[in-house]
Amino acid sequence: MSSTVTLSPGAGVCHLPVRFPLARGAVLAGGVLAYERIGPVDAPVVVVLGGISAGRHCCAHEGAPARGWWEGLVGDGCAIDTRLVQVLSFDWLGGVGGSTAPGEGEEVPFVGTEDQARALVHLLDELRIDRVRAVVGSSYGGMVALQCGVLAAGRFERLAVIAASAASHPMASASRAVQRALVELGLRTGRGREALELARALAMTTYRTPEELGERFTGAPVFDGQGVRLPVHDWLAAHGARFAARWTPERFLCLNRSIDAHVVDPAAVRVPVALLGFDGDQLVPAAQIRDLARALPHLLVHHERRSRFGHDAFLKEPAVVAAFLREVLR
Amino acid sequence: MPVPLRASAAGVPASLVARPIGHDTITGATASTAARDTTGFRSSGQSPGLSPGAARATVHVLGTGAVARALLRRLAHEPVTVVAVSDAEATVFDRGGLSLDAVSAHLVCSAPLAVLPRAERLAPELALSFVAADVVVFAGGTALGHLEGAIERGRSVLRRGASLVLAEASVLAAAAGEWLLGLHRERVGADAALGGIGHRLAGELAELRADCRSVAFAGDPWSTAFVQAVEAGIAPADARALAFGAEAVEVTAPARLAAIRAAVFGAEWSRDAAPRPFVRDELPEPPSELLRARARRGATTRLVARVSRGGGDLQVGFEEVPRGTPLAAPPDRVVAVYELPAGQRVHTGIAVTVEGHAEALLGDLRLLAGKEVRT
Numbered sequence: 001m002s003s004t005v006t007l008s009p010g011a012g013v014c015h016l017p018v019r020f021p022l023a024r025g026a027v028l029a030g031g032v033l034a035y036e037r038i039g040p041v042d043a044p045v046v047v048v049l050g051g052i053s054a055g056r057h058c059c060a061h062e063g064a065p066a067r068g069w070w071e072g073l074v075g076d077g078c079a080i081d082t083r084l085v086q087v088l089s090f091d092w093l094g095g096v097g098g099s100t101a102p103g104e105g106e107e108v109p110f111v112g113t114e115d116q117a118r119a120l121v122h123l124l125d126e127l128r129i130d131r132v133r134a135v136v137g138s139s140y141g142g143m144v145a146l147q148c149g150v151l152a153a154g155r156f157e158r159l160a161v162i163a164a165s166a167a168s169h170p171m172a173s174a175s176r177a178v179q180r181a182l183v184e185l186g187l188r189t190g191r192g193r194e195a196l197e198l199a200r201a202l203a204m205t206t207y208r209t210p211e212e213l214g215e216r217f218t219g220a221p222v223f224d225g226q227g228v229r230l231p232v233h234d235w236l237a238a239h240g241a242r243f244a245a246r247w248t249p250e251r252f253l254c255l256n257r258s259i260d261a262h263v264v265d266p267a268a269v270r271v272p273v274a275l276l277g278f279d280g281d282q283l284v285p286a287a288q289i290r291d292l293a294r295a296l297p298h299l300l301v302h303h304e305r306r307s308r309f310g311h312d313a314f315l316k317e318p319a320v321v322a323a324f325l326r327e328v329l330r
Numbered sequence: 331m332p333v334p335l336r337a338s339a340a341g342v343p344a345s346l347v348a349r350p351i352g353h354d355t356i357t358g359a360t361a362s363t364a365a366r367d368t369t370g371f372r373s374s375g376q377s378p379g380l381s382p383g384a385a386r387a388t389v390h391v392l393g394t395g396a397v398a399r400a401l402l403r404r405l406a407h408e409p410v411t412v413v414a415v416s417d418a419e420a421t422v423f424d425r426g427g428l429s430l431d432a433v434s435a436h437l438v439c440s441a442p443l444a445v446l447p448r449a450e451r452l453a454p455e456l457a458l459s460f461v462a463a464d465v466v467v468f469a470g471g472t473a474l475g476h477l478e479g480a481i482e483r484g485r486s487v488l489r490r491g492a493s494l495v496l497a498e499a500s501v502l503a504a505a506a507g508e509w510l511l512g513l514h515r516e517r518v519g520a521d522a523a524l525g526g527i528g529h530r531l532a533g534e535l536a537e538l539r540a541d542c543r544s545v546a547f548a549g550d551p552w553s554t555a556f557v558q559a560v561e562a563g564i565a566p567a568d569a570r571a572l573a574f575g576a577e578a579v580e581v582t583a584p585a586r587l588a589a590i591r592a593a594v595f596g597a598e599w600s601r602d603a604a605p606r607p608f609v610r611d612e613l614p615e616p617p618s619e620l621l622r623a624r625a626r627r628g629a630t631t632r633l634v635a636r637v638s639r640g641g642g643d644l645q646v647g648f649e650e651v652p653r654g655t656p657l658a659a660p661p662d663r664v665v666a667v668y669e670l671p672a673g674q675r676v677h678t679g680i681a682v683t684v685e686g687h688a689e690a691l692l693g694d695l696r697l698l699a700g701k702e703v704r705t
Contacts (some may be wrong), residue, residue: 004530008673012654018680019664029665030526030680033655041628127654128628 005098010064026109039086044133049141079322094254102250126198138314153270190233192249197240209310266295387699391462395472400688421457448551488514493698495519499585504593519694524680525664544638547587549664587635
């Protein structure tokens, strides 16, 4: 019957319809969507969507000077130039941030990528934005971008989809299923936070490549009486702890399930699409993106790049991503 | 043993026979309490209401208006026993439990309880002490002139260890400091009275009392509907008719904010300083040209109540509000925005319609029904 959010400076909030039906039968009652909107008010609008850990804050700006998740790619003079375009982004329903999400102990609703797209369309309606120059989506954001192309093709001029495809690859789903089972076990046993750390650590092994980890973690094993530790273990533990400090098990489960259930019929995407994939991406293999490229009715361009960072290349390869964005947004 | 009530020659349904309500499990009365409501009350793995094996809580509903009737429909499916319903003049009562279908059928005709056979003509105060239910729901309209009576009735309920659920913002505002902060606070249900944000307020009260600098409240469905109609190009007279109908409706936002003020800032309500109940005619809407001009530049207009820590009276008026901001709420919800050092804390509630209000009362009642009556 109610929701509570804390909005940091620079954030806006949009009230969703009092009953917002979700794709798999649940109903969000009185939900809100937290967003940021920066750039000249009369400039074309570019929607920027990231992974599940990303949110509304893409880059530092006057209203919110903290560093954003795509710093260097969004901002004044960047590939997405906030002197020339308005950038709009929002916190995921069901995730961390200011949008409605399950609280601790609350039942976890099923929120699909199509629901995120519908929430975006509602936000556009509320802000009286009739037309969007582009939706730039990476990872989970790319999945949502594809749903936008199905849901409201007339609203969007083009989609730029990075490291995402029409469905979750079985290999990715396999890892996610184990992550999910870990967290569900943690909830049942009262060890939710520990489980969340482990799930994130497992996820990190899928975000990078053997090549990168092999270069970074070359130290010898340490025997500490309780077992053996390698430098990569400390890296995993640090990521797990950082993640668990921000997330709750419920919110993790919500978006984890959302990714696994993502399905889009490429033939139904009626907006021109530009694709960028990375060879070495374990979650969204390059071959899967090639299949998508072949199936889309309006393919603008498809680039495949080699990266030692795998799926995380959309965060770690700014030069490559910037070149792609400049090509798509010109 | 249930006491049969004889059907009168006037055709009162013979089915108005008091009988125990079945011991059904809670199914929820409406879709909005379905298990998947993400912002609802339910916690996974926890059943609302009583523990298994515990006696069913008894409930006394004061009021017979639309909200009370909607609540009674819901209570028919709850593991509680409604033992009494009262209006200003009379009470129908049965310790074994009333037939809610029959009571509701009578009330839908807007007939007073007094015409029912075996209805007792009791002042509400006497009815409350006679019935002595575990949970008392104040679900009726209370004009300011009777506000002190409502407060005293509430105090009497709490003094004898029972729980109190409130539908009316004005009653809560008048005793907010006492009922939201005092000894009995855990036996007062205020979610409905605050438009569905009472639970949030209670859960975050310590932080808000420490850090909140100011509060703004928006949530007047009728003026919002009027504004939206004018923005859409409807002539003001037609917009007013659409939005307000024939009722002279009290504006509840000031009373709700007064209650929040008392809880968060500790300002005690007094009759002189109180935001007296505004009726709609006293708050003229801005000119339609102004409303439309704001809409053209991407803003909208809302009736907003504001109060600051240590800052005097409530301020109430129509304000320009940017679209896509918390106060630009649609007519079907209320919003409280608390200014904190870390940013704005936004509470949104949907207990605005009759059904939404009844749903919130039900949520309050479920939380309280399991509390032991302490005498």
